[in-house]
Amino acid sequence: MSEESLFGIDQILDNLKSFWSRAGQTATTERSISHACLSNLIIYTENLADEDVLSKIVAEFVQKHPCRAIVILAQPSEKSPKLQATVSTHESSIGAHHMVACEQITLRVNGPSLDELSSAIQALLVPDLPIYLWWRGVFLNQKALLEKMLPFVTRFIYDGVTWTNLLHTVPEVSNYFQRFAGTVAFTNFNWSRLRPWREYTADFFDPGAFQKEIWDLNHVRVEYMALPGFEEGYRFRALLYVAWLAAQLEWKPLESVPDSKTSLLRFRSSKGATVETELALLPQSSPGSQSIQRIVMSIQQPGHNQDFVIERDHKQHLMVLSTKLDGTSSVFRTVPHADSSNADLLYRELGRRVRNHVFEKAFKMAARLIPTI
Amino acid sequence: MNPLREGLVRQRVPEPCTLVIFGASGDLAHRKLLPAVYSLAHEGLLPPYFSIIGVASTTHTDDSFREDMKHAINQFSRYRPINEIVWSALARGMHYVQGNFNDPQTYKKLQLIFEQCDLERRTGGNKLFYLSTAPSQFESITSQLKHSRLSEGQGWQRVVVEKPFGHDLASARELNSHLRSIFAENEIFRIDHYLGKETVQNILVLRFANGIFEPIWKNNYIDHVQITVAETLGVGRRGVYYEEAGAARDMMQNHMMQLLALVAMEPPVNLQPESIRDEKVKALRALHPLSEKDIGSSSVHAQYTAGYIQNERVPSYREEEKVSRDSTTETFAAVRLFIDSWRWAGVPFYLRHGKRLAKSGTEISVFFKKSPGVLFNAADSETPIENNVLTLRIQPNEGVSLRMEAKVPGQVLQIQSVKMDFQYGTEFGSDSPEAYERLLLDAMIGDPTLFIRHDEAEQSWMFFDPILQAWKASDSQNLVTYPAGTWGPPESEQLLAGDNRKWRRL
Numbered sequence: 064m065s066e067e068s069l070f071g072i073d074q075i076l077d078n079l080k081s082f083w084s085r086a087g088q089t090a091t092t093e094r095s096i097s098h099a100c101l102s103n104l105i106i107y108t109e110n111l112a113d114e115d116v117l118s119k120i121v122a123e124f125v126q127k128h129p130c131r132a133i134v135i136l137a138q139p140s141e142k143s144p145k146l147q148a149t150v151s152t153h154e155s156s157i158g159a160h161h162m163v164a165c166e167q168i169t170l171r172v173n174g175p176s177l178d179e180l181s182s183a184i185q186a187l188l189v190p191d192l193p194i195y196l197w198w199r200g201v202f203l204n205q206k207a208l209l210e211k212m213l214p215f216v217t218r219f220i221y222d223g224v225t226w227t228n229l230l231h232t233v234p235e236v237s238n239y240f241q242r243f244a245g246t247v248a249f250t251n252f253n254w255s256r257l258r259p260w261r262e263y264t265a266d267f268f269d270p271g272a273f274q275k276e277i278w279d280l281n282h283v284r285v286e287y288m289a290l291p292g293f294e295e296g297y298r299f300r301a302l303l304y305v306a307w308l309a310a311q312l313e314w315k316p317l318e319s320v321p322d323s324k325t326s327l328l329r330f331r332s333s334k335g336a337t338v339e340t341e342l343a344l345l346p347q348s349s350p351g352s353q354s355i356q357r358i359v360m361s362i363q364q365p366g367h368n369q370d371f372v373i374e375r376d377h378k379q380h381l382m383v384l385s386t387k388l389d390g391t392s393s394v395f396r397t398v399p400h401a402d403s404s405n406a407d408l409l410y411r412e413l414g415r416r417v418r419n420h421v422f423e424k425a426f427k428m429a430a431r432l433i434p435t436i
Numbered sequence: 437m438n439p440l441r442e443g444l445v446r447q448r449v450p451e452p453c454t455l456v457i458f459g460a461s462g463d464l465a466h467r468k469l470l471p472a473v474y475s476l477a478h479e480g481l482l483p484p485y486f487s488i489i490g491v492a493s494t495t496h497t498d499d500s501f502r503e504d505m506k507h508a509i510n511q512f513s514r515y516r517p518i519n520e521i522v523w524s525a526l527a528r529g530m531h532y533v534q535g536n537f538n539d540p541q542t543y544k545k546l547q548l549i550f551e552q553c554d555l556e557r558r559t560g561g562n563k564l565f566y567l568s569t570a571p572s573q574f575e576s577i578t579s580q581l582k583h584s585r586l587s588e589g590q591g592w593q594r595v596v597v598e599k600p601f602g603h604d605l606a607s608a609r610e611l612n613s614h615l616r617s618i619f620a621e622n623e624i625f626r627i628d629h630y631l632g633k634e635t636v637q638n639i640l641v642l643r644f645a646n647g648i649f650e651p652i653w654k655n656n657y658i659d660h661v662q663i664t665v666a667e668t669l670g671v672g673r674r675g676v677y678y679e680e681a682g683a684a685r686d687m688m689q690n691h692m693m694q695l696l697a698l699v700a701m702e703p704p705v706n707l708q709p710e711s712i713r714d715e716k717v718k719a720l721r722a723l724h725p726l727s728e729k730d731i732g733s734s735s736v737h738a739q740y741t742a743g744y745i746q747n748e749r750v751p752s753y754r755e756e757e758k759v760s761r762d763s764t765t766e767t768f769a770a771v772r773l774f775i776d777s778w779r780w781a782g783v784p785f786y787l788r789h790g791k792r793l794a795k796s797g798t799e800i801s802v803f804f805k806k807s808p809g810v811l812f813n814a815a816d817s818e819t820p821i822e823n824n825v826l827t828l829r830i831q832p833n834e835g836v837s838l839r840m841e842a843k844v845p846g847q848v849l850q851i852q853s854v855k856m857d858f859q860y861g862t863e864f865g866s867d868s869p870e871a872y873e874r875l876l877l878d879a880m881i882g883d884p885t886l887f888i889r890h891d892e893a894e895q896s897w898m899f900f901d902p903i904l905q906a907w908k909a910s911d912s913q914n915l916v917t918y919p920a921g922t923w924g925p926p927e928s929e930q931l932l933a934g935d936n937r938k939w940r941r942l
Contacts, residue, residue: 099862127865157861209645265440266484270559271451274438311439381521384484396484399519411445421443 099129109197123406141173183212209216221251224296282361306428452485453562461567462489466508466792472872487529487553501532543584561591605897627886632871675758709885720895737766743920791921798830835859
């Protein structure tokens with residue numbers, strides 16, 4: 064990262080232009096520099112401590128997906144008007160002699176200036192390219208600003224793990240889904256982090272494996288841990304997983320039996336059988352432990368018990384997939400596994416140009432289940 | 437169909453299978469195949485139930501074969517150093533059969549190992565045979581597979597055949613006929629690794645996913661097309677093979693004709709494999725055959741003499757290892773051809789390939805017609821203008837560029853060519869999968885889109901056969917040469933100069 068200085072908002076584009084002009088003049092035959100841009104990525108946060116973290120995320124992200132990053136550090140509670148910018152660049156090497164550079168514009172904005180923010184951002188966007196808005200924190204706290212920004216955004220990204228009042232939040236988010244369904248695609252990182260679990264679940268039921276057994280599943284247990292204060296967000300992630308299974312396998316919700324540690328949800332399968340699912344909150348095994356730890360899908364029938372188990376092995380950074388038939392276990396697959404960074408999650412999501420219908424189906428199912436757990 | 441696959445990255449997943457590699461101790465297996473298999477395993481793209489059986493004459497035990505492959509993966513894989521967990525899962529299903537490809541005993545041993553793998557690894561009888569051997573072994577191996585009944589049975593059987601597919605039209609037809617007597621056409625995967633390259637696959641996207649190009653992709657707007665595959669390398673240790681093949685058989689008849697077909701084909705009705713391959717073969721079928729008289733004026737072939745590549749002296753072709761001292765094999769070939777179709781009538785395609793040229797690079801350049809001879813392009817203009825050129829760079833610096841004309845700032849009207857440039861590495865990073873990864877996965881899935889159909893191979897030979905025969909007849913009298921480190925013989929420049937054109941400088 065290089066070249067950082069403070070500007071008024073109207074000077075930003077001039078400053079960027081002169082920066083690229085200087086970069087062009089300093090290029091040599093041994094070292095060339097290209098300016099690359101596939102999209103506009105706007106990141107909004109009200110946590111000033113995020114600044115360094117976000118710069119690192121952007122630096123990692125632009126290596127795979129060059130873009131113009133506009134980072135907004137907002138302090139809504141500050142009463143003095145302020146809207147100032149700094150400009151910096153991230154450079155990455157392509158081969159021995161070539162550098163690719165992307166810009167990051169950081170906007171610092173105080174409460175009274177939040178009204179100007181939306182129009183200021185629109186002046187800074189690279190034309191023709193998609194516009195992604197990643198909202199760090201609870202976006203429902205800034206509805207007025209959100210209402211101004213969503214109309215020009217291509218994809219809205221948020222992290223549902225920060226949600227606290229699911230009963231209130233989920234219907235509100237569903238409302239945004241409906242209102243902007245034609246123009247905005249939605250990404251929930253709480254869903255994105257389920258991707259490996261969904262991949263490994265699918266692995267069991269491919270042709271040549273246990274293709275037929277998928278329709279006989281009648282018990283699912285999702286064991287998860289939560290960081291203190293985020294219990295609801297992690298429970299929602301586990302619920303999204305079950306909701307995804309239910310939506311894809313055409314299970315119909317029946318009832319639920321909530322308690323403090325375990326939520327029991329019942330469904331009717333497409334074969335008419337009862338499917339029981341459990342969301343089980345485990346105590347943290349260490350201070351940082353979080354998220355789903357183990358999933359057991361089972362067929363429990365008289366004389367026939369079969370489990371499909373996906374389990375994290377934290378020590379060896381593995382995901383172990385195994386099957387258990389009438390008491391006998393065998394390893395199905397062992398896969399190296401590391402949690403995705405935010406930059407990875409962004410990269411995967413931004414590769415998708417259209418709305419994610421599978422997510423939307425799962426979210427709709429989860430929204431239906433929320434009042435019952 | 438697995439309903440849980442909807443929306444996942446891995447929507448296409450191969451069924452459990454055994455990959456049988458004939459020629460497993462060879463260069464291709466070491467450098468490309470096993471590293472590609474390992475990359476697929478690393479990315480979780482292989483089926484959970486999967487095994488590999490290597491077959492070759494080299495002495496190996498299962499363990500020493502595994503060690504050998506591990507070493508190769510550590511040396512050539514995209515994912516280095518090797519991940520022990522991924523490797524050990526892969527190695528557990530890895531076996532070796534030592535034997536002669538012509539010996540029925542080899543196949544008895546293979547059958548036993550295969551049955552053991554099938555049982556232990558639950559591969560459902562599915563087999564993918566990969567013929568990574570000299571072409572002379574293809575018929576023998578496949579015949580033995582038939583006699584040992586390995587080419588049939590429970591599950592699916594597929595065979596991947598490496599190029600060259602024959603050395604002329606007759607031998608290509610014979611090979612096709614033989615393969616099709618044992619396997620169905622949809623079980624035969626003739627591999628051309630060029631088709632696995634991202635930039636080659638991008639030709640279809642560029643043409644058919646961009647509304648601006650297809651309307652002008654025709655003789656009304658295109659002046660001519662150049663396809664160049666230039667190499668600074670010599671034949672290296674491939675002297676024996678190259679003596680038999682030469683530049684046209686090694687590169688032009690297969691890789692370059694595939695590039696030509698992708699540039700010239702009509703839009704397919706959909707993206708189904710047969711729809712795409714139908715259109716490619718139609719383009720090849722429309723190639724205007726060169727008469728004996730035309731061959732002299734429409735083609736050039738030559739051989740390199742000693743010279744300098746990047747300040748280093750390199751020997752002549754005849755001085756290369758395992759090359760005859762009076763060899764007449766061509767190391768350079770250039771051809772002008774026409775396609776007799778409504779779209780391409782009158783548009784020449786110039787193909788050029790050579791070894792030991794001044795620079796390495798593979799590209800397709802589409803030259804558009806100049807604007808009409810008025811205004812800036814008037815006959816008396818002091819600012820003559822150039823063609824717009826759309827260049828698809830296949831390798832290196834994969835990307836697309838467009839040359840266009842622009843006014844030089846100032847009081848006087850001056851026009852200069854400028855370039856708009858898109859580079860894959862800059863926009864998308866440089867970590868694309870290797871061509872063999874994509875192609876192996878496609879073969880396991882059974883998707884033949886990026887493989888060559890029998891009639892594509894034969895159509896291509898049909899065009900080149902007379903040229904190769906005419907070249908052979910003329911060589912005894914007059915072999916054209918070019919110094920290493922140049923762009924080929926002067927005749928190559930004259931081929932275009934006669935049409936008031938010139939080769940694009942790479």
